Amino acid sequence: xxxxxxxxxxxxxxxxxxxxxxxxxxxxxxxxxxxxxxxxxxxxxxxxxxxxxxxxxxxxxxxxxxxxxxxxxxxxxxxxxxxxxxxxxxxxxxxxxxxxxxxxxxxxxxxxxxxxxxxxxxxxxxxxxxxxxxxxxxxxxxxxxxxxxxxxxxxxxxxxxxxxxxxxxxxxxxxxxxxxxxxxxxxxxxxxxxxxxxxxxxxxxxxxxxxxxxxxxxxxxxxxxxxxxxxxxxxxxxxxxxxxxxxxxxxxxxxxxxxxxxxxxxxxxxxxxxxxxxxxxxxxxxxxxxxxxxxxxxxxxxxxxxxxxxxxxxxxxxxxxxxxxxxxxxxxxxxxxxxxxxxxxxxxxxxxx
Amino acid sequence: xxxxxxxxxxxxxxxxxxxxxxxxxxxxxxxxxxxxxxxxxxxxxxxxxxxxxxxxxxxxxxxxxxxxxxxxxxxxxxxxxxxxxxxxxxxxxxxxxxxxxxxxxxxxxxxxxxxxxxxxxxxxxxxxxxxxxxxxxxxxxxxxxxxxxxxxxxxxxxxxxxxxxxxxxxxxxxxxxxxxxxxxxxxxxxxxxxxxxxxxxxxxxxxxxxxxxxxxxxxxxxxxxxxxxxxxxxxxxxxxxxxxxxxxxxxxxxxxxxxxxxxxxxxxxxxxxxxxxxxxxxxxxxxxxxxxxxxxxxxxxxxxxxxxxxxxxxxxxxxxxxxxxxxxxxxxxxxxxxxxxxxxxxxxxxxxx
Numbered sequence: 001x002x003x004x005x006x007x008x009x010x011x012x013x014x015x016x017x018x019x020x021x022x023x024x025x026x027x028x029x030x031x032x033x034x035x036x037x038x039x040x041x042x043x044x045x046x047x048x049x050x051x052x053x054x055x056x057x058x059x060x061x062x063x064x065x066x067x068x069x070x071x072x073x074x075x076x077x078x079x080x081x082x083x084x085x086x087x088x089x090x091x092x093x094x095x096x097x098x099x100x101x102x103x104x105x106x107x108x109x110x111x112x113x114x115x116x117x118x119x120x121x122x123x124x125x126x127x128x129x130x131x132x133x134x135x136x137x138x139x140x141x142x143x144x145x146x147x148x149x150x151x152x153x154x155x156x157x158x159x160x161x162x163x164x165x166x167x168x169x170x171x172x173x174x175x176x177x178x179x180x181x182x183x184x185x186x187x188x189x190x191x192x193x194x195x196x197x198x199x200x201x202x203x204x205x206x207x208x209x210x211x212x213x214x215x216x217x218x219x220x221x222x223x224x225x226x227x228x229x230x231x232x233x234x235x236x237x238x239x240x241x242x243x244x245x246x247x248x249x250x251x252x253x254x255x256x257x258x259x260x261x262x263x264x265x266x267x268x269x270x271x272x273x274x275x276x277x278x279x280x281x282x283x284x285x286x287x288x289x290x291x292x293x294x295x296x297x298x299x300x301x302x303x304x305x306x307x308x309x310x311x312x313x314x315x316x317x318x319x320x321x322x323x324x325x326x327x328x329x330x331x332x333x334x335x336x337x338x339x340x341x342x343x344x345x346x347x348x349x350x351x352x353x
Numbered sequence: 354x355x356x357x358x359x360x361x362x363x364x365x366x367x368x369x370x371x372x373x374x375x376x377x378x379x380x381x382x383x384x385x386x387x388x389x390x391x392x393x394x395x396x397x398x399x400x401x402x403x404x405x406x407x408x409x410x411x412x413x414x415x416x417x418x419x420x421x422x423x424x425x426x427x428x429x430x431x432x433x434x435x436x437x438x439x440x441x442x443x444x445x446x447x448x449x450x451x452x453x454x455x456x457x458x459x460x461x462x463x464x465x466x467x468x469x470x471x472x473x474x475x476x477x478x479x480x481x482x483x484x485x486x487x488x489x490x491x492x493x494x495x496x497x498x499x500x501x502x503x504x505x506x507x508x509x510x511x512x513x514x515x516x517x518x519x520x521x522x523x524x525x526x527x528x529x530x531x532x533x534x535x536x537x538x539x540x541x542x543x544x545x546x547x548x549x550x551x552x553x554x555x556x557x558x559x560x561x562x563x564x565x566x567x568x569x570x571x572x573x574x575x576x577x578x579x580x581x582x583x584x585x586x587x588x589x590x591x592x593x594x595x596x597x598x599x600x601x602x603x604x605x606x607x608x609x610x611x612x613x614x615x616x617x618x619x620x621x622x623x624x625x626x627x628x629x630x631x632x633x634x635x636x637x638x639x640x641x642x643x644x645x646x647x648x649x650x651x652x653x654x655x656x657x658x659x660x661x662x663x664x665x666x667x668x669x670x671x672x673x674x675x676x677x678x679x680x681x682x683x684x685x686x687x688x689x690x691x692x693x694x695x696x697x698x699x700x701x702x703x704x705x706x
Binding site: 012082096112 | 360361365367368369373375376380402404411414415418420422424427429431433434438439444447449451453455456458459460465467471500502504527680681682683684685687689690692694695696700703
């Protein structure tokens with residue numbers, strides 16, 4: 001049988017290859033690069049096709065497709081969210097994604113994105129903090145010490161210069177896991193007995209908890225002036241982490257308002273409550289933090305452009321590493337009209353073998 | 354490094370594996386099985402989440418995602434349409450798809466779908482003809498002898514008992530290819546010099562041409578009473594094959610009206626023009642052909658449920674064949690909250706190696 005041509009083969013980055021690529025580049029270096037890649041795409045935000053994610057909801061979870069395109073390349077991510085999965089030893093969130101060439105429609109990359117989503121979410125948080133947190137921030141409170149926590153801590157270290165991370169989780173085992181994973185990575189790691197204790201002296205407060213109900217991880221009186229809040233965990237309808245009073249005090253920055261108003265912390269507010277699109281701050285079209293006393297909030301829910309940036313960066317970074325496997329994914333008859341003939345020739349080859 | 358667990362591995366059906374599976378089952382048997390699978394899902398149509406495809410258009414083509422779910426399983430297809438691709442020796446349409454478990458959100462199958470789409474499109478046509486074509490149909494005209502033609506011919510033979518296929522294409526080379534591929538498969542294959550000649554004595558007329566502009570493959574005076582038309586080629590805005598007068602005479606049957614009114618032949622009609630949903634005929638909720646003289650039209654554009662049925666059937670049919678490859682696609686740490694720790698352990702393993 002004729003082997004498939006180059007264009008018929010799609011490079012696939014497995015979980016193992018993604019881990020090796022991250023280790024090859026270095027996790028902090030990867031965070032810096034991803035932040036730069038996402039920032040470059042936020043700067044040209046108007047060039048992208050944008051649509052809220054396409055969700056299929058069931059009683060116990062959601063499966064979503066997140067497509068976008070810049071006119072040259074097209075990307076989408078498949079991602080699920082099933083909070084009860086952990087009870088069966090499964091991931092709450094798993095993901096994979098595809099990058100394709102708009103001019104032919106042919107995929108050019110298939111990649112695991114469970115790890116890559118963790119990386120890009122942390123890189124996006126660090127990017128927002130770089131633009132919004134008070135100057136000279138060195139201490140971050142990390143409320144919620146689950147799967148995303150270490151990624152957030154290292155991205156904030158690599159991109160924003162955070163030196164101390166103060167950990168709190170309602171489950172001490174999660175805090176212990178996070179502390180152990182962060183040991184020896186150049187951060188002061190302080191386990192705390194309460195959210196209040198974690199927030200002592202923190203200029204940046206990151207919330208990343210997994211409850212799927214209206215929760216109040218932060219109350220108004222916990223948030224001092226000048227703090228930057230990075231709210232990562234509230235990311236679907238009915239799932240929020242902040243008391244509404246905080247939202248009324250804060251300058252609120254979002255990714256894509258039509259999506260954030262449904263999924264983010266601001267679902268608790270009037271649909272006309274003013275928010276600033278983060279890309280506008282980065283592109284110099286809107287002010288960021290107004291003064292040292294302002295409470296700023298990045299109401300992060302995750303947007304398709306971040307996945308697109310991450311896939312493109314991985315695609316570039318793969319070159320020369322061999323950290324992928326070619327998949328025979330695209331049917332490629334010699335004569336494009338002769339798809340059936342390709343099967344006939346396979347038949348002849350199988351018979352002859 | 355600990356190998357990934359069973360749930361972290363996603364079976365992948367490559368193009369080569371798909372061809373071998375089709376040959377293993379037998380192409381006509383596969384058409385019959387796919388028709389049965391699609392028909393079973395059309396019968397329970399109201400159980401499905403339905404949404405028009407999510408399209409990203411560019412000047413020279415389109416990339417689409419087609420998701421659906423029956424509440425137990427979720428499926429989507431990625432498919433492009435780039436008519437100019439053939440000039441570069443590439444396929445106009447390529448596709449792949451994923452089947453997932455709604456209860457966990459984990460993918461259970463990744464498959465090439467360029468070949469599978471050709472199979473399911475032909476099976477859907479044959480299913481429609483089985484319900485709508487005149488009783489005792491034995492002759493089909495096949496106008497347009499490109500990549501889909503042989504699949505249509507064999508599905509109509511296997512499912513509807515077609516004995517003679519009359520071929521016409523504006524490019525005689527396409528007809529010659531189609532004739533050669535169909536030789537020895539139990540069909541009388543008659544190459545014709547015009548569409549009119551191809552239609553002589555045909556009870557079923559299938560149009561499957563690739564022009565992306567309003568074309569008139571069939572004019573009103575070519576279509577005699579009692580004929581069933583299977584219009585496959587008109588499947589996107591601005592791409593149609595039939596003269597409007599035919600549409601005004603015919604009983605029109607469609608897959609999903611909100612999509613067909615945009616993409617199908619009926620984009621030429623008033624948006625309120627009456628059409629019948631094919632699933633209602635199959636489920637006994639609407640009449641099919643009214644009498645032997647009625648012209649019936651299946652205005653086929655392709656719908657996500659057909660892809661879902663095809664993916665589910667392939668998933669069942671794979672069992673025991675070994676015709677797939679497991680992909681390490683889902684990150685699977687022993688403790689689901691310890692995604693970062695999985696990378697740390699990979700680091701230790703790489704260092705030790």
